[in-house]
């Protein structure tokens with residue numbers, strides 16, 4: 001399997017790819033405000049690469065439940081200088097975490113090669129022509145509703161079946177919009193319109209998305225379902241986040257989005273070293 005992201009290309013199977021998170025926001029749920037200046041964000045990106053990040057995901061708008069939407073010009077003001085500098089200073093592919101076509105277009109022109117779309121559930125998805133025209137990589141994430149509405153009593157009949165049907169539908173629509181399947185990575189969107197039970201069901205059944213024949217991305221890092229499950233605040237969610245990373249790596253997930261690259265790198269290395277020595281039968 002291949003993932004094409006502009007001038008970068010990944011071949012699978014290969015060791016799990018770690019996507020390090022660079023939030024250039026004042027209000028992100030776990031690290032809001034810490035990397036809000038361009039300098040701090042760039043430095044953080046460099047540190048994550050030194051820790052072993054294979055990609056960086058740069059976002060200028062928080063998607064936490066109830067987050068205030070950010071105007072297009074402000075989002076660009078936050079992320080473009082960071083992307084411009086990181087594109088010069090690190091060798092790994094850069095992803096833009098945005099819901100806006102204009103921000104995606106500008107980010108790709110500035111040095112990003114992947115669009116991370118948490119709003120892939122929108123019917124009027126204006127990002128797709130941008131992704132088709134540029135050949136960028138595309139992360140297609142499942143969300144129920146919008147960040148403003150998603151945690152208001154989310155309901156599913158069978159969350160795993162519904163997310164799988166969503167992926168199938170989006171792969172068809174993306175192809176119709178001119179986005180090649182090789183550009184697409186699928187993400188079940190942990191915490192985006194899901195209860196604790198929904199998140200656990202999705203995690204427990206990650207392997208059931210494998211037959212869609214596209215790489216999978218998982219973002220569970222420090223998320224509130226871990227707080228609900230374990231009764232711990234954000235600063236104490238690393239062990240739970242690493243358990244999810246180990247579980248995902250074992251289930252064959254190709255990309256893990258994380259705030260804690262060094263610790264996640266160690267975790268997946270152990271899983272990979274053990275899998276490489278497993279005797280069949």
Ligand code: HH2
Nearest residue numbers: 023028029062063064139141187190219
């Ligand atoms: N989670 C967050 C943001 N973007 N993108 C993908 N593809 N998958 C995810 O699970 C995902 C995502 C939320 O995490 P974070 O960026 O730390 O917080 P915030 O949105 O508050 O900035």
